[in-house]
Amino acid sequence: MARFRLEAGPTPLHHQVYLDLSSALDEGEWQPGDRLPPERELARRYGCSLIPVRRALDELAREGRLERTRGRGTFVLHPRLEVDLATSESFADLMHMHGMDPDTRLVDSSVEPAEDAVAAALALPPAAPIIYLERLRIADGNPLILEQVYLPGERFRGLLNHDLERNSLYNLLVEQFGARFVRAHETIEPILLRPHEARLLNNPPARLALLVEGTAFGPDGEPIEFTRSYIPGGRARLSFERKILRRQWSTGADGAGGDTHPPEGDT
Incomplete structure (x- = not known):
C-alpha cells in the first residue's frame, strides 16, 4: 500500500518521492547504518514505477545522505x-x-x-x-x-x-x-x-x-x-579558507590601466 498518493502536477514524481524520503530520514524512520527497503518495495510504498524511486535515491546519495552499492543495497549514512x-x-x-x-x-x-x-x-x-x-x-x-x-x-x-x-x-x-x-x-x-x-x-x-x-x-x-x-x-x-592576493588596478586620467598599488604577497 502506498505511503501517500503521488500527485500529478508541476512537481515531478521523483521530487515528491525525494521530499518524502528526506523527511523520513529527518524523522529517524531509518537510522545511520540501516539498509533501506529494496527499490521495488519503495515503488509499492509510493505507488509509482522504479524510475522516480531511483532518481530520488540517486539525489539523496549525491547529497551524502545515502550510499548505494551494487549488490548490497542502499544504506543510510551518518550526517556529514x-x-x-x-x-x-x-x-x-x-x-x-x-x-x-x-x-x-x-x-x-x-x-x-x-x-x-x-x-x-x-x-x-x-x-x-x-x-x-x-x-x-x-x-x-x-x-x-x-x-x-x-x-x-x-x-x-x-x-x-x-x-x-x-x-x-x-x-x-x-x-x-x-x-x-x-x-x-x-x-x-x-x-x-x-x-x-x-x-x-x-x-x-x-x-x-x-x-x-x-x-x-x-x-x-x-x-x-x-x-x-x-x-x-x-x-x-x-x-578551508584561503586569502586571495591580487594586484589592484586603477585607470589613470589618460584611460590607461596603471598598477597604482603595490602587489600584496607578490615578488
Missing part, C-alpha cells in the same frame, strides 16, 4: 560533519559545536624506531626513537576519525605515563613539555582503507577514505609532530 582545516578548535570542541558527544579511545601507544617517512617528516635520523599513538576519535558512539600520531621520542620522554584518553594531547604537549605550535603543513589525498584502519572505523576494506597528513612546527621551524588521520568517505566534509 563540516571540519575546518584552518581552525584551531580541538576535536571535542568541534563535536560539541555540532551537538555531538565526543570520545577518544587509545588503540595503541608505544616507543618504536621511526620509519623512513616519519623520520624525514620529523627531521630525525633513520630509526630514531619516536612515540607512536593511535587514537580513535568518536562522535555519539560512532568512529569518525582514526588518528596516528608520531612524536620525537627524546623530546617527549615520559608522555606515555599520562592519561592519553581523557587528557587533551595538545594541552599535555604544551603544558607538560613546553611545546609551542606556530604553523602546520597538511596534505589531503583519497585512499582505499587497509584492513586495519577499516576494522577500527567499522568500514569494509578498500572503502574510499581521505588521508590527511600533517606536520606541526615550532617557532624556530623545527618539526614537533607528524600525524596521519583517516576519515572514511561520507563521514565528514573538509573545508
Whole structure:
C-alpha cells in the first residue's frame, strides 16, 4: 500500500518521492547504518514505477545522505560533519559545536624506531626513537576519525605515563613539555582503507577514505609532530579558507590601466 498518493502536477514524481524520503530520514524512520527497503518495495510504498524511486535515491546519495552499492543495497549514512582545516578548535570542541558527544579511545601507544617517512617528516635520523599513538576519535558512539600520531621520542620522554584518553594531547604537549605550535603543513589525498584502519572505523576494506597528513612546527621551524588521520568517505566534509592576493588596478586620467598599488604577497 502506498505511503501517500503521488500527485500529478508541476512537481515531478521523483521530487515528491525525494521530499518524502528526506523527511523520513529527518524523522529517524531509518537510522545511520540501516539498509533501506529494496527499490521495488519503495515503488509499492509510493505507488509509482522504479524510475522516480531511483532518481530520488540517486539525489539523496549525491547529497551524502545515502550510499548505494551494487549488490548490497542502499544504506543510510551518518550526517556529514563540516571540519575546518584552518581552525584551531580541538576535536571535542568541534563535536560539541555540532551537538555531538565526543570520545577518544587509545588503540595503541608505544616507543618504536621511526620509519623512513616519519623520520624525514620529523627531521630525525633513520630509526630514531619516536612515540607512536593511535587514537580513535568518536562522535555519539560512532568512529569518525582514526588518528596516528608520531612524536620525537627524546623530546617527549615520559608522555606515555599520562592519561592519553581523557587528557587533551595538545594541552599535555604544551603544558607538560613546553611545546609551542606556530604553523602546520597538511596534505589531503583519497585512499582505499587497509584492513586495519577499516576494522577500527567499522568500514569494509578498500572503502574510499581521505588521508590527511600533517606536520606541526615550532617557532624556530623545527618539526614537533607528524600525524596521519583517516576519515572514511561520507563521514565528514573538509573545508578551508584561503586569502586571495591580487594586484589592484586603477585607470589613470589618460584611460590607461596603471598598477597604482603595490602587489600584496607578490615578488
